[in-house]
Amino acid sequence: MGTSAVDAFLLTIGDDVSFVHQEERFVFVKAGDDLSLQCSYEPDVGTRFYWYKQILGQKLRLISSFYKYNSDYTFYGEFNNNPRFKLDTENHKNHLNISDLHISDSGTYYCASSFAYNFDIGEGTTVSVEESLVLVYFLSGALGFTTILIVLLSFSVYKMKSKNNIQFSESQSRYPANTEVSSAADSLHYAALNIRAPNASRRQTNATDTDCVYSSMKK
Numbered sequence: 001m002g003t004s005a006v007d008a009f010l011l012t013i014g015d016d017v018s019f020v021h022q023e024e025r026f027v028f029v030k031a032g033d034d035l036s037l038q039c040s041y042e043p044d045v046g047t048r049f050y051w052y053k054q055i056l057g058q059k060l061r062l063i064s065s066f067y068k069y070n071s072d073y074t075f076y077g078e079f080n081n082n083p084r085f086k087l088d089t090e091n092h093k094n095h096l097n098i099s100d101l102h103i104s105d106s107g108t109y110y111c112a113s114s115f116a117y118n119f120d121i122g123e124g125t126t127v128s129v130e131e132s133l134v135l136v137y138f139l140s141g142a143l144g145f146t147t148i149l150i151v152l153l154s155f156s157v158y159k160m161k162s163k164n165n166i167q168f169s170e171s172q173s174r175y176p177a178n179t180e181v182s183s184a185a186d187s188l189h190y191a192a193l194n195i196r197a198p199n200a201s202r203r204q205t206n207a208t209d210t211d212c213v214y215s216s217m218k219k
Contacts, residue, residue, distance in 0.1 A: 019041060019045040019113060019120045020039055020040070020041045020046070020049070020111050020112065020113050020120055020121065020122045021039065021040050021041070021122060021123075022039050022110075022111050022124065023038035023039075023125075024037075024125050025123060025124070025125060026125070026126050027125060027126070027127045027128070028128050028130065029101055029127065029128070029129055029130070030101070030129070030130055031101055031102060031103060031129055031130065031131055032100060032101060033101050034098065034100070034101070035098045035101055035127065036096070036098075037095065037098070037109050037127075038093075038095055039051075039093065039094040039095060039122055040092055041093075041094060041113055043092055045113060046068070046113030046114060046115050046120060047067065047068055047113075047114070047115050048066070048067055048068070048113065048114045049065065049066055049089075049094040049111070049112065049113045049114075050062065050063075050064065050065045050111070050113070050114070051064045051065075051087075051096045051111055051112075052110040053107050053108070053109055054108045054110070055106075055107045060110075061077060061078075062077070063075065063079045063085070064087055066087060066089050066094070068089070071090075073087045073089060083099075084098055084100055094111055094113075096109065096111075101129045103130075104129075105127060105129050106127055106128050106129045107126075107127060108127070109124065109125050109127060
């Protein structure tokens with residue numbers, strides 16, 4: 001039972017020896033820009049050449065293939081009839097050109113070659129497409145500044161609390177808790193005196209005129 005091309009491709013991922021060479025391992029680009037993924041191969045190695053794309057957590061997807069003796073190439077699936085994707089196959093090259101980059105173009109791209117059932121694969125190029133690199137740098141700087149500001153504010157609050165605790169301790173030592181407040185010692189005692197008028201009439205004697213006199217006594 002023969003081994004399929006894709007199975008052979010999967011078995012060769014991570015091999016140290018490769019006859020196809022990808023120029024870059026990581027690429028960061030802005031949406032809307034153009035990108036050329038570079039891949040070259042040895043003249044006497046391989047007859048068919050491919051590009052694959054892999055998104056983290058998903059299976060490999062075949063992008064393109066071409067036969068080096070006539071330079072005809074074919075795109076597959078979602079990449080077929082998509083004018084943003086083109087191949088440059090001149091002079092032992094298998095360059096994948098992508099124009100007007102989209103966020104969905106992010107992923108890892110592998111250049112590969114085959115001869116019979118033998119597959120060879122490049123190192124892979126990981127492409128990250130951002131809305132705006134300027135915005136990314138700005139947000140990263142703002143995040144760093146905010147972090148520093150939070151640390152400084154936290155330190156200031158800590159210093160203020162420490163200062164208040166020291167002042168409170170000094171106040172406690174200067175005025176002990178068992179010291180009586182002088183105003184509490186100045187208590188008022190009130191007495192009410194009833195004074196009856198001496199020449200009051202009989203009728204008036206039944207009704208007592210009472211004057212309330214208050215005096216204060218100080219200990």
